[in-house]
Amino acid sequence: MTAGLRSAEQPRAMDVAIRCAIIGAALATSLIHASLGGALFTMNAAGYAVLAVAMAAPGPFAAERWLVRLALLGFTAATIGGWLLFGARFELAYIDKVIEIVLIVLLIVELWRQDGGPSGIARRARHLARRPVASGSARA
Amino acid sequence: MRRLAARCLAIVGLACLAACSTSAQADGPPPIPASGSASIAADRSTFDRERLDVPADTAFQLLFENREGVLHNVAIVDPANGTTPFVGEIFGGPGWRMYQVPALPGGTYAFRCDVHLEMSGTLVAD
Numbered sequence: 001m002t003a004g005l006r007s008a009e010q011p012r013a014m015d016v017a018i019r020c021a022i023i024g025a026a027l028a029t030s031l032i033h034a035s036l037g038g039a040l041f042t043m044n045a046a047g048y049a050v051l052a053v054a055m056a057a058p059g060p061f062a063a064e065r066w067l068v069r070l071a072l073l074g075f076t077a078a079t080i081g082g083w084l085l086f087g088a089r090f091e092l093a094y095i096d097k098v099i100e101i102v103l104i105v106l107l108i109v110e111l112w113r114q115d116g117g118p119s120g121i122a123r124r125a126r127h128l129a130r131r132p133v134a135s136g137s138a139r140a
Numbered sequence: 141m142r143r144l145a146a147r148c149l150a151i152v153g154l155a156c157l158a159a160c161s162t163s164a165q166a167d168g169p170p171p172i173p174a175s176g177s178a179s180i181a182a183d184r185s186t187f188d189r190e191r192l193d194v195p196a197d198t199a200f201q202l203l204f205e206n207r208e209g210v211l212h213n214v215a216i217v218d219p220a221n222g223t224t225p226f227v228g229e230i231f232g233g234p235g236w237r238m239y240q241v242p243a244l245p246g247g248t249y250a251f252r253c254d255v256h257l258e259m260s261g262t263l264v265a266d
């Protein structure tokens with residue numbers, strides 16, 4: 001309930017700060033991956049850039065920001081997992097992993113503040129799952 | 141709000157610095173490899189050869205020329221046990237490094253770039 005109300009209220013300074021930090025971290029790691037060259041890193045950089053833009057974009061993205069947040073969280077976790085399994089250990093990689101861990105922490109904090117934690121996410125997911133069924137039955 | 145923007149800019153700036161800090165300056169033209177040594181180059185995220193022949197049971201020099209501004213290295217992997225008998229320094233080009241590789245027992249090894257695992261080939265110590 002509070003999570004739903006919060007989005008309609010004026011954003012607080014802390015919320016703006018967290019959002020700015022998330023976008024900054026996502027763009028920073030995108031830049032680092034782009035500097036590494038190769039198809040895989042370029043695609044990874046593009047993924048981070050698109051999700052960073054989606055985190056800031058108004059309009060339809062704002063209504064479904066929780067999905068963007070989850071996508072960025074999953075994308076970052078997958079990137080760290082991929083590096084742990086196959087990645088090279090060098091200075092820039094370690095710097096990038098620190099940025100990605102900070103990004104994950106910030107996303108979790110925002111997920112709690114904006115979506116009300118896992119229970120809030122589950123509620124939104126249930127609502128989303130019901131939506132197409134409801135519109136489909138309305139059409140029928 | 142201004143402080144926030146400054147912090148965001150600082151994060152991006154730090155990342156830029158980090159991205160640039162590992163790039164080596166052009167070290168001039170690479171030397172001509174001595175006899176018994178091997179050479180390989182990387183450009184457009186590809187090695188210029190798929191096979192390297194080196195002497196067995198003898199330490200050798202491996203000249204690695206990185207022709208692009210992307211991080212690369214050469215690492216030698218023993219596919220029999222997955223160990224890496226040699227890992228070369230990762231650096232951004234254009235530039236070169238003369239790696240000092242320890243003696244390898246005779247056999248077939250793999251070489252690769254640790255940053256771009258798709259860049260690989262076969263090294264034969266004979």
